Amino acid sequence: MLLRGIGTSGMATGYAYVVRNISADTTYSKGTPEEELQAVARAMDKTRNHLQTLSATSDIFAAHAEMVDDPMLLQTIEGYIQDDALSAPDAIDATSEALQVVFREMDDEYLRARADDVKDICIQLRNNVLSLSQHQYEDLMPGSILVADELLPSDTSYLDFSALSGIVTAKGNRTSHVCIIANNKGVPSVVGVNDCMHSINTGDYILLDAGRGYVYVNPDEETRRQFESELTAHNESSAVAEAHAYEKAVTMSGKAVPVMGNAGDIDDVKAALAAGADGIGLFRSEFLFMDKTSLPDEDTQYQAYLEAAKLCGDKPLTIRLLDIGGDKCPSYIHLEKEDNPFLGMRGIRFLLAHKDIFKTQLKAILRASVSGDIRIMLPFVSDAGEIDDTLALMAVCRQELTETGTGFNPDVKIGIMIETPAAVLAAAILAEKVAFFSIGTNDLTQYVMAADRNDGLVRNYYNVSHPAVMRAIKLVTEEAHVRGITISICGEAASDVMLTQQLLQNGADALSVNATAVARVKAHIREM
Ligand code: PEP
Ligand code: MG
Numbered sequence: 001m002l003l004r005g006i007g008t009s010g011m012a013t014g015y016a017y018v019v020r021n022i023s024a025d026t027t028y029s030k031g032t033p034e035e036e037l038q039a040v041a042r043a044m045d046k047t048r049n050h051l052q053t054l055s056a057t058s059d060i061f062a063a064h065a066e067m068v069d070d071p072m073l074l075q076t077i078e079g080y081i082q083d084d085a086l087s088a089p090d091a092i093d094a095t096s097e098a099l100q101v102v103f104r105e106m107d108d109e110y111l112r113a114r115a116d117d118v119k120d121i122c123i124q125l126r127n128n129v130l131s132l133s134q135h136q137y138e139d140l141m142p143g144s145i146l147v148a149d150e151l152l153p154s155d156t157s158y159l160d161f162s163a164l165s166g167i168v169t170a171k172g173n174r175t176s177h178v179c180i181i182a183n184n185k186g187v188p189s190v191v192g193v194n195d196c197m198h199s200i201n202t203g204d205y206i207l208l209d210a211g212r213g214y215v216y217v218n219p220d221e222e223t224r225r226q227f228e229s230e231l232t233a234h235n236e237s238s239a240v241a242e243a244h245a246y247e248k249a250v251t252m253s254g255k256a257v258p259v260m261g262n263a264g265d266i267d268d269v270k271a272a273l274a275a276g277a278d279g280i281g282l283f284r285s286e287f288l289f290m291d292k293t294s295l296p297d298e299d300t301q302y303q304a305y306l307e308a309a310k311l312c313g314d315k316p317l318t319i320r321l322l323d324i325g326g327d328k329c330p331s332y333i334h335l336e337k338e339d340n341p342f343l344g345m346r347g348i349r350f351l352l353a354h355k356d357i358f359k360t361q362l363k364a365i366l367r368a369s370v371s372g373d374i375r376i377m378l379p380f381v382s383d384a385g386e387i388d389d390t391l392a393l394m395a396v397c398r399q400e401l402t403e404t405g406t407g408f409n410p411d412v413k414i415g416i417m418i419e420t421p422a423a424v425l426a427a428a429i430l431a432e433k434v435a436f437f438s439i440g441t442n443d444l445t446q447y448v449m450a451a452d453r454n455d456g457l458v459r460n461y462y463n464v465s466h467p468a469v470m471r472a473i474k475l476v477t478e479e480a481h482v483r484g485i486t487i488s489i490c491g492e493a494a495s496d497v498m499l500t501q502q503l504l505q506n507g508a509d510a511l512s513v514n515a516t517a518v519a520r521v522k523a524h525i526r527e528m
Helices: 033-054 059-068 071-082 088-104 109-129 153-158 177-184 221-243 266-274 286-290 298-312 347-353 355-371 384-403 421-425 427-431 441-449 467-482 497-505 515-526
Strands: 002-004 011-019 144-148 164-169 189-191 205-209 214-217 259-263 280-284 316-320 373-378 413-418 436-439 486-489 510-513
Touching: 011 164, 011 221, 033 059, 033 071, 033 088, 033 109, 059 109, 071 088, 088 109, 144 205, 164 205, 205 221, 214 221, 221 515, 259 266, 259 515, 266 280, 266 298, 266 515, 280 298, 280 510, 298 316, 298 355, 298 373, 347 355, 347 384, 355 373, 355 384, 373 384, 373 436, 384 413, 384 427, 413 421, 413 427, 421 427, 421 441, 421 467, 427 436, 427 467, 436 467, 441 467, 467 486, 497 515, 510 515
Parallel strands: 011 144, 144 164, 164 189, 259 280, 259 510, 280 316, 316 373, 373 413, 413 436, 436 486, 486 510
Antiparallel strands: 002 214, 011 205, 205 214
């Protein structure tokens, strides 16, 4: 059987370990209401202690630890035990459902996002009442493929990624926490596999082709043989490619093509550089904001950019300004509800509407710019005025830094992402204003093809190699070259060796790829 979802990269084989809802097969003998309340109190202590221990690793756990003590949580559970005579686990389940509904119906985006936190905390409470906390993964055999409906941030603290060959989930998208973490750890994952919980059982043999988003369940002999030989070839060619990963990628006709890395945090920067990247072509700065409980201040951001710059040394570090909106919104930032958030207050539009947040980020980057080859990139540009407004704000930031005697690089390069059809069609005008372009094929594809990048139903329409997308890329590279500015590609397409030749033929000067793809893409370029 072949199931499909949204994959990251890599291939794996292994036996499935399916994490099912524990309630289905757990017997629990209910005590008196007092005993049930005591069980809840013990579970709360245990959950709080565990979360407090984890809080050093992420602000999410610190916030969850605080939420355990929210009186509304305890009062609702108590109500179900005392008024409805439910057992502790059932009362926690009922509370979870009820509070999630309350939160999801709220107008405020921040509060709506709390529904997932309630769900996560209630699962932990319930498991602790049933004494089923961490041990749900204890019998996970090394090399297993973990299959779950959904993995929550707290799950990742129990999971030993080194014991996993792969991950399959029914929910989630490529920007969900688990997907990002798994990708960083080199564990291939396929998410959004709607029917995986019905179609896969523990012990089933799985072939995971994350690059294509394919999950084969108990494949026939022929499919298995073919996949395993592809996997062997994949591993062998990876080993050969890795041996030359630190060398430049030069085509047979002598054109050097920088292959840089994409990063969302410092660990990704390290991973990309260790994999041989010629710099960082896309530092998705919004991920510095995602797992926090409040806006990181200028110093916190400065430290992160400084560390990344120092790691890069004399290699370029391209920091993309905060790209929130669409499907990316830190829970503490209030966004107006929009019918079409992907066509709404996203990227540079959000920043220009929130000048305080924008200035803080610009100043932090400018301060770090004395310590490396930092470049600034604007996300989701659709109009030249956005560049003008950003440059004007940057002038204010420079002025303020000068007044306080704070150093910065006055010549820091400014570039833009090309992700909208408007940016493609206005490329000639935009190219007059900036030093570089980088094409974000993930978004460009969805906007050119009118196909939501996270919607499995229109997967076949979301086609990066469609002639319309390739034509758009060619148009942009031509305009960039006429005006003498460099152009790179930093969407997922850049990591796909099947597209390398086409992207370079269409005029890309450089590529920015996932750490795991650096060596392969370089090897491919050398064969061109
Ligand atoms: C893109 O759109 O291709 C891109 C690189 O940006 P993101 O995937 O972060 O939207
Ligand atoms: Mg994008």
